[in-house]
Amino acid sequence: MEYGCIGKKLGHSFSAVIHAKLGDYDYRLCELTETELTEFMTKKDFKGINVTIPYKEAVIPFLDHIDESAEKIGAVNTIVNRNGVLTGYNTDFYGMTELLKRGKVELADKNVFILGTGGTSKTARAVARSLGAKKISIVSRNPQDGEISYDEMYNEANEVEAIINTTPVGMFPKPDASAVDPEKFPNLGGAADAVYNPLTTEFIGRARACGANAVNGLYMLVAQAAKAAELFFNDKTMTEKTDRVFSEIYKEKLNIVLIGMPGSGKTTIGKIVANTLGREFYDTDEVFVNENGVIADYFKKNGEKAFRDKESEIIAELGAKNGLVIATGGGAVLREENVKHLKQNGLVIFLDRDVENIVPTSDRPLGSDREAIQKRYDERYPIYSSVGDITVDSNRDVNTVADDIIRKFSGYCREEQV
Structure with a gap:
């Protein structure tokens, strides 16, 4: 495999379709168990890969270098192999920033609640900080180290102004689930979901019904893929293709x-x-x-x-x-x-x-x-x-x-x- 995406379950992934539209290169999906991940990363038999759930943190020990912003975030979703030297990057930061901008989800001076604690959650925290969030709360089923529970979030319902879901809740093949009930947050003005399949998640559909600016993760997926391809090939024109590729994928799906x-x-x-x-x-x-x-x-x-x-x-x-x-x-x-x-x-x-x-x-x-x-x-x-x-x-x-x-x-x- 020269280029591709590694993760535990990739049956829902649109990544191969997106990269096929970005350029003429072989890009494959590669499902790995934890044991297989170690072997894969040790062999280094690839030129560039994307990394998805649940390995965005697990790949870090295998890297020779890590980009400064990725290191600060604590999560890697893109790895480039340059003559056997593995360098890790986080293009999700770029993708999520572009998603929020496109969907007019305002975080500046807002109380932002981020659902989940994995690699994408860490990215969301960095994005929220960069966009000037007033307060950032991390919501977990098993809170620790300053995180809060979902019950605590509901107890603070009036404080919730923006929500970013970074959990897989609501993702195909279980699209009827929503990580939270948007109707319970009277001041909810913005919502974003890292899930992109289905195109309108249960969470996003209900948040829109409440009047919030709400966006699903497809544009983020395309934007981060374009940024990753830019790193793969040192080609600055890749991100210029984001809107076109997104439009084509959206229409096809x-x-x-x-x-x-x-x-x-x-x-x-x-x-x-x-x-x-x-x-x-x-x-x-x-x-x-x-x-x-x-x-x-x-x-x-x-x-x-x-x-x-x-x-x-x-x-x-x-x-x-x-x-x-x-x-x-x-x-x-x-x-x-x-x-x-x-x-x-x-x-x-x-x-x-x-x-x-x-x-x-x-x-x-x-x-x-x-x-x-x-x-x-x-x-x-x-x-x-x-x-x-x-x-x-x-x-x-x-x-x-x-x-x-x-x-x-x-x-x-x-x-x-x-």
């Missing part, structure tokens, strides 16, 4: 999720969008049928709740993936948990079709006649409107609608990247 009434064209239009963009297409109703049989028969035998439970399982699974086009059933947005799962990695687009243009069909248990369609429409229209990030008129030709979706999706990705 963000799902396109179609919601709307049964008969609004979600499946037909979704397939056209997926084919045009070269993406995989999933229809949650089709997935259900493949796994459980005809929906109308299942409804009749098991009831609506059983159907909705199965539907929620399908949505949670698909919502955790990246780069898909997903067409949902008409009632999918009736459950808040479904909306959350669809938005974790997705842009939700409401296909708005006039009720008179929706044709009742016998295979829809709750939309088999005109009266039923009108009732569902009246019940659900406000929900579709509030849940959708973007609304598209689907009374037009399906190809025109698909083109409109692609155009608006691209525009959203340019404007809402963090």
